[in-house]
Amino acid sequence: MPRIKKATREYLKEHNRSLVFKHLFDHDSISRAEIARITGLTPTTVSDIISDLLDEDLVQEVGVGVSIGGKNPILLSLVEDSRWLIGLDLAQNQFRGAVVNLRGKIRQMVSLPVNDRDGDEALKLVYEILDRLIENAEQPIQGIGVGTPGLVNTSQGVVLNAVNLNWKNLPLEDLLRQRYRLPVYVVNDSQAAAIGEYTYGKDHRTDDNLVVINARHGIGAGIIINGALYYGDGGSAGEIGHIVVVPEGGLPCRCGKHGCLETVASAQALVNRLRSLASQHPSDGLPRSAKEITLDAIEEAFVCGDELARQEVLETGRYFGLAISSLVGILNIHKIVVSGDMARFGEDWLDAVKDAAAEMSLPGLVKNTQIQIGELGSNGIILGASAMLATNYALLFKREPVLNP
Numbered sequence: 091m092p093r094i095k096k097a098t099r100e101y102l103k104e105h106n107r108s109l110v111f112k113h114l115f116d117h118d119s120i121s122r123a124e125i126a127r128i129t130g131l132t133p134t135t136v137s138d139i140i141s142d143l144l145d146e147d148l149v150q151e152v153g154v155g156v157s158i159g160g161k162n163p164i165l166l167s168l169v170e171d172s173r174w175l176i177g178l179d180l181a182q183n184q185f186r187g188a189v190v191n192l193r194g195k196i197r198q199m200v201s202l203p204v205n206d207r208d209g210d211e212a213l214k215l216v217y218e219i220l221d222r223l224i225e226n227a228e229q230p231i232q233g234i235g236v237g238t239p240g241l242v243n244t245s246q247g248v249v250l251n252a253v254n255l256n257w258k259n260l261p262l263e264d265l266l267r268q269r270y271r272l273p274v275y276v277v278n279d280s281q282a283a284a285i286g287e288y289t290y291g292k293d294h295r296t297d298d299n300l301v302v303i304n305a306r307h308g309i310g311a312g313i314i315i316n317g318a319l320y321y322g323d324g325g326s327a328g329e330i331g332h333i334v335v336v337p338e339g340g341l342p343c344r345c346g347k348h349g350c351l352e353t354v355a356s357a358q359a360l361v362n363r364l365r366s367l368a369s370q371h372p373s374d375g376l377p378r379s380a381k382e383i384t385l386d387a388i389e390e391a392f393v394c395g396d397e398l399a400r401q402e403v404l405e406t407g408r409y410f411g412l413a414i415s416s417l418v419g420i421l422n423i424h425k426i427v428v429s430g431d432m433a434r435f436g437e438d439w440l441d442a443v444k445d446a447a448a449e450m451s452l453p454g455l456v457k458n459t460q461i462q463i464g465e466l467g468s469n470g471i472i473l474g475a476s477a478m479l480a481t482n483y484a485l486l487f488k489r490e491p492v493l494n495p
């Protein structure tokens with residue numbers, strides 16, 4: 091019995107500490123009294139926890155707030171550089187890693203081109219980035235978060251299948267934990283993008299639910315429900331890129347099927363389509379040679395009002411809208427964020443997405459749905475991967491990096 095009591099007491103202490111820490115994380119500055127008021131914890135409990143957090147250098151006193159009766163309260167704030175984390179983004183052409191602080195500020199970055207490397211060679215590239223970041227960091231790193239393309243078993247940190255990297259059942263989490271003796275999280279890139287937007291995008295943390303659709307080489311979604319990433323039973327919730335949207339005569343997809351969302355709405359699909367169309371209908375805004383028709387060239391033509399470029403870019407927006415109408419119908423989540431390569435086409439593209447979503451959804455459902463472009467730009471996946479650790483308050487509390495049990 092006493093042992094159970096002790097375990098319960100320790101669990102409660104850790105739970106309360108996480109609760110207090112969450113409010114410090116969510117506010118620029120906040121007083122002990124305000125934390126007690128929001129959490130319902132007693133002032134003594136809050137003071138004790140703050141005292142522990144001050145000892146651990148996670149929190150500092152930053153000034154005096156306005157009194158609502160009694161003496162002026164002391165304001166507390168997170169020490170944003172008290173813990174450093176690493177976020178990795180294993181993108182199609184380039185692997186990027188960064189040392190990130192608790193407020194999502196990047197302190198150091200290493201990028202390496204992939205140059206078609208795959209298998210063990212691609213894994214070596216991951217090690218090279220991490221070696222360099224850890225070697226040059228001015229203080230210990232608390233953990234590593236990875237956003238990888240492909241299907242991931244998140245509970246075991248295993249990359250089940252990443253076609254372009256030729257990784258099958260790769261135990262990435264175990265490999266990194268053994269090599270660096272640090273806690274490691276592995277999620278897929280869309281899930282990382284969702285955590286990034288939710289944690290560091292303005293105002294998102296005030297919502298309980300959020301869907302982030304990430305469009306790069308592939309398309310995927312990360313789904314946040316009640317403030318936490320929803321993984322699904324197999325860890326792969328949100329794989330919307332392979333929903334068939336062209337049931338008859340669709341293009342072949344890298345998954346082996348035909349007519350998937352990725353074949354018509356990804357950046358690669360757009361580039362391929364304009365390369366083939368421009369050879370039949372030369373346009374003034376696009377380069378003559380197919381090889382020179384890149385996403386940058388398409389963006390330039392789109393901005394200049396080139397008709398062909400505009401038509402095809404907006405068409406991808408319509409397919410996004412179609413996918414969003416399914417998500418809205420199933421989840422009824424009010425805020426949907428789109429991020430990644432296609433977001434560069436801005437408000438005009440977003441309007442096409444919104445129009446199509448409105449047209450294809452139940453009017454009552456879509457009326458309350460906000461669709462917006464992500465705020466974190468190209469660093470969203472790095473920030474999301476590191477945020478997997480930044481929001482693990484129990485992990486942060488321990489100053490010395492330790493392995494999870």
Ligand SMILES: [Zn+2]
Binds near residue numbers: 331332
């Ligand atoms: Zn597919």
